[in-house]
Amino acid sequence: MAKTDMALEDELVMIRQMVEAALPLWPVPAGAEVSLLNIAENMTWLVEAGAFRAVLRVHRPGYHTRTGIGQELAWSQALARDAGIDTPAVIAGVNGALVQEAPVPGVEAGRDAGRYMVMFEFAPGRQPGPDDDLVAPFRSLGAIAARTHIHARGWQSAEPLERLVWDEAAVFGPGATWGDWRAGPNVTPEIREVLEKAEQMIRLRLAAWGKGQARYGLIHGDMRLTNLLIDGSRTVLIDFDDSGLGWYLYDFAAAVSFMEDHPQVPALRAAWVAGYRDIAPLSEEEEREIDTFVMLRRMALLAWIGSHIEAPEPQAMAPHFAEGTARLGRAWLARLARG
Template structure:
């Protein structure tokens, strides 16, 4: 990570902030936009699936075919066409028609979420909007009334689940403005989602990812083993091993009581907020799952955990959170443990996504930066 950048430039790069609503809506896929180039971000398709390299134009062409064939599953205006705007864990398309109609089509990565898991995500999305006080995107049902349409096309392995969202006008928080104000709002939104999570009666068979110690450090970690991260060598491993040991110990002691652990968004970055005329909507629930509520803060500073602004942003997030939901001094003191847990998960992610341009961009110094964070963390907690 390049520490010499100004904070606003860092936030713009790390969270994929853009000036257009079309590219902003790529946040539904949790990735970075296609074709954006502000002097920091690589140009071109970014954020690829592990089995679909960026150079695989035939695969992209087949995805385009699938997306446009899938449009027949919905009642859409004449001439509707899907255009790829983001490729990350999922492929996200802007759907447009000559009459001015717009929507967002999400084509899910094969094998990442089951159909039931996607349905559970959409059910929580609906419930948050209806009774949780959090504005979320509307989901457009297909001709058959189903929210999820499963499609296949020759030349593309397996079936793909697709979901269509209503187009949302708006833009992400401006990185040139005071980021503390945006983080305070993030804290308020996080607290509302956590209050809802605690009381919402989940449907039978509710299924989502789990983001706990085993998901990061277990035998089958979701994003891979941090030891396989780039440049994790013998000089860095001891401090990272010790950090893992302390994280495991502290989170075991912290516990998973229902006032601390439950269903969370798990990717509540600035890039996943859309603001229009003072109204803020939360998007991209693709990673939502079960974890500690405080993990949501760690996700807000993904990839910039070592930036000097982080303490101030943490204070702002906590201040906003406490406007809505209680947060004890003990819980606040443990935020650094969740930051370290997330950082080591991201180190694993970079190692398991070597074909992603952004991962390659971060890979030279990310392990070293993680080790420095671990040293600071251990100076407080070991």
């Protein structure tokens, strides 16, 4: 969610007022109503007026620059245009700009005084759940990931990238994007001991894996279930807000976010790999290394929960997430020890 000094309830009231006042920045019919869809890094709002429906994303302050948001939109729209990726179109403002900005009512000048906003066309479909039969969607997702990676290798931003970087420093470094996993809820001394060993092993394996062009580049970074819309046989990929530089295999790890220990994950992994190979090569070595990136992502999510604990989703997962992460870590380290 947005990081401010305000309580969440007060912030929601102010952001709603800002959104309602800002609607004339876009070609939105008069009398449109807004309703909150989601709170995560950003807030997303549904905008409705008769047959008109759109989704408005209000950016967390300080997370991205205006240029960086523009680069996200440029890449996602290039993927739709050139690589056949279903992703919602951006609705330009009446001034022609894709990124708009508006002041937050009652907030004095400073970092939190204004918010960047982007409006997207409404995409039909439903978000799948972890208990759905996800094998077919994950095969589609593997193919989508392959097409995004192929496209990314040939795509160039007009300016130097101002996007996130999802490497070991972003997860484990002193300036980690989502904070220190050790500060996550319920990280007991026993859990910390296990995860310290997991972090050390992840660092070693990532250093050996390297950042060659075939393995590392521009990725979506958050292909989890909440960012997919299933509409019949069509899979729509939304929310490129976390797109940036990272390892390509991280996109599978992100796809199983918060459900890494679900019984169907092995089948989903096999389906994703098969879908990827329908489009692009994926070596046996790469397939074996996927679990390293699952652990990297899981520990990043533990930090995310701790640094976003005021939002409903992290609060719901907080009681048992550290324990589950340690259980995954023990199993992963044991598999590596067995060779």
